[in-house]
Amino acid sequence: xxGPKKRTGEKVFIGICLIALVFPLAMLAILIGDVVADAWxxxxxxxxxxxxxxxxxxxxxxxxxxxxxxxxxxTAVIALPVGVGAAIYLEEYSxxxxxxxxxxxxxxxxxxxxxxxxxxxxxxxxxxVVGLGNSIAAGACTMALLILPIIIMASREALRxxxxxxxxxxxxxxxxKWQTIRQVVLPMALPGILTGSILSVSRAIGETAPLIVVGxxxxxxxxxDSLSSEFTVLPIQIFNWISNSPDKDFRANAAAAxxxxxxxxxxxxxxAILLRNKYQSRTx
Numbered sequence: 001x002x003g004p005k006k007r008t009g010e011k012v013f014i015g016i017c018l019i020a021l022v023f024p025l026a027m028l029a030i031l032i033g034d035v036v037a038d039a040w041x042x043x044x045x046x047x048x049x050x051x052x053x054x055x056x057x058x059x060x061x062x063x064x065x066x067x068x069x070x071x072x073x074x075t076a077v078i079a080l081p082v083g084v085g086a087a088i089y090l091e092e093y094s095x096x097x098x099x100x101x102x103x104x105x106x107x108x109x110x111x112x113x114x115x116x117x118x119x120x121x122x123x124x125x126x127x128x129v130v131g132l133g134n135s136i137a138a139g140a141c142t143m144a145l146l147i148l149p150i151i152i153m154a155s156r157e158a159l160r161x162x163x164x165x166x167x168x169x170x171x172x173x174x175x176x177k178w179q180t181i182r183q184v185v186l187p188m189a190l191p192g193i194l195t196g197s198i199l200s201v202s203r204a205i206g207e208t209a210p211l212i213v214v215g216x217x218x219x220x221x222x223x224x225d226s227l228s229s230e231f232t233v234l235p236i237q238i239f240n241w242i243s244n245s246p247d248k249d250f251r252a253n254a255a256a257a258x259x260x261x262x263x264x265x266x267x268x269x270x271x272a273i274l275l276r277n278k279y280q281s282r283t284x
Contacts, residue, residue: 038255047256051221056249061257063220064237071233072205074140080197083151091159092181111149118146119213127214134215137227142214147200154196158189191276198272202265208235234261
């Protein structure tokens with residue numbers, strides 16, 4: 001008696017799950033299609049290499065694109081060594097206890113803090129106290145703080161996937177703690193570390209609120225020539241075009257910039273997949 005009812009319930013549950021999965025994907029596809037349709041007339045090399053202008057028909061995103069790439073590169077240089085190093089210490093060297101548990105809880109909580117809070121922290125710490133001003137260095141340090149907890153958590157999870165037998169085998173052969181970590185643990189955990197780190201950097205490239213708080217410029221007609229230069233990024237350029245002008249041409253520029261930003265994000269995600277597959281094949 002319960003068999004047909006159970007199978008019916010399973011089918012209903014599966015149907016609901018499929019609808020819950022397909023509906024957001026369909027809406028996302030519709031939104032992306034609408035943005036691409038609006039952006040298509042403006043997507044060109046002149047748009048990529050052009051500078052912002054009051055004339056929407058000749059305005060470009062070159063300073064914002066260069067600023068985004070420089071910001072992400074500098075953010076990765078700052079955050080990756082610190083994040084991976086912290087994960088190695090917490091996972092391989094730190095003793096379990098109340099202090100370690102407190103640190104773990106705080107790292108998990110920091111990963112969920114709204115990004116604008118990091119912007120306020122960066123404004124007070126890097127812009128005012130350290131004296132970096134409204135520079136690309138201050139923006140990179142702020143974004144490094146934003147993604148640091150995520151990198152630490154992802155790196156620790158990757159380190160935990162390495163079997164303990166490998167560590168014990170290395171110790172049995174006379175390897176030191178650091179030699180074991182460097183030659184055995186890190187190569188095995190590298191695919192997961194790279195994937196988590198690149199995805200963390202991908203999150204940073206789409207952030208707007210922290211950089212506005214730190215003082216990124218919305219309209220800029222020059223390229224940053226040093227770490228102390230003012231800068232802008234693609235999300236802020238998009239925000240400026242959308243919010244400050246009802247002009248149809250500026251909305252098309254914003255749509256084209258959104259497409260470029262999506263391409264950059266997809267490139268970073270593809271790089272994460274390729275690097276993971278490459279190092280996984282080496283370790284097997």
